[in-house]
């Protein structure tokens with residue numbers, strides 16, 4: 001296929017070629033990469049649970065009890081007591097009637113959006129929504145209307161122009177910018193214009209709110225109709241999988257209609273057991289969130305002293321926007337030379353001219369780690385652009 005060679009050559013020429021780092025051990029803030037121990041600021045393991053002994057122990061015990069593979073889809077014999085218990089515990093945690101497990105957040109978004117919006121419906125998407133929500137729109141065949149990032153006036157205009165079924169979809173915390181969606185306005189617009197609202201809280205869950213219930217708790221709002229919550233378990237929970245949370249009726253509907261729920265193997269029950277252990281920790285150890293927010297504040301204060309322009313984010317996602325791919329790559333390489341791992345994020349993951357260092361923090365970082373990052377940043381000659 002000529003397309004393959006052409007596309008690879010284009011990516012190389014435009015500094016958009018992507019490569020993977022190989023980790024020799026567990027996820028953590030000091031991963032072993034190619035025989036070297038690095039200080040990493042790039043994982044979404046925000047609470048430091050991916051390698052927590054209690055989570056690992058629950059995973060092992062789960063494997064002893066249930067084996068490795070679920071062996072079937074949820075509807076055809078693969079739905080174990082571990083999955084079921086996790087669903088009940090997640091629903092109780094976020095405060096909805098029910099929750100439904102999906103194998104990944106990507107699949108949860110594809111399945112939910114396609115089930116909720118058919119080709120007669122209209123979807124409203126924030127332009128910075130996660131790729132899985134963009135792909136979900138394509139799959140659903142609904143009419144898609146995109147609005148500029150967090151532009152609620154524009155969203156209202158679009159809603160007012162539209163009749164028929166409406167579904168608004170938005171990240172709760174935007175994955176590459178770290179800012180929080182204007183949830184109260186999204187909800188009132190959904191109510192006023194008879195729309196359903198799907199909030200993808202991949203980066204808010206576990207992190208925001210006193211109890212870690214995410215963007216909804218951050219605003220003191222319960223996740224109930226017209227809002228639906230999608231949460232992922234591979235980020236702050238340090239595990240794997242995702243869920244949709246809502247009413248009894250919504251979940252029963254998704255069990256019937258969501259194709260990415262029906263036509264795929266259930267995730268390994270041991271993973272569900274590990275997630276149950278991490279859900280316990282998310283609730284029992286609020287110090288993880290407190291420490292994390294302290295680190296974010298320390299970083300932002302230090303960055304301000306260095307004259308770095310950061311995006312307006314209060315979450316553990318702290319992007320330093322540099323502009324062109326080569327600028328972000330050069331900055332990433334200079335940090336790497338000092339033993340610090342912060343990959344460059346380039347288009348199409350972020351908009352053109354928005355290449356950046358996406359710096360993320362974890363409760364497993366120490367204040368000294370943050371200071372080491374600040375020191376390294378001060379020595380590499382970057383300043384950051386405002387968005």
Ligand SMILES: *Cc1c(COP(=O)(O)O)cnc(C)c1O
Nearest residue numbers: 104105106130132175202232234
């Ligand atoms: C990571 C992410 C997803 C996908 O979740 P996975 O479980 O990793 O597939 C969906 N939405 C957002 C905003 C994400 O950041």
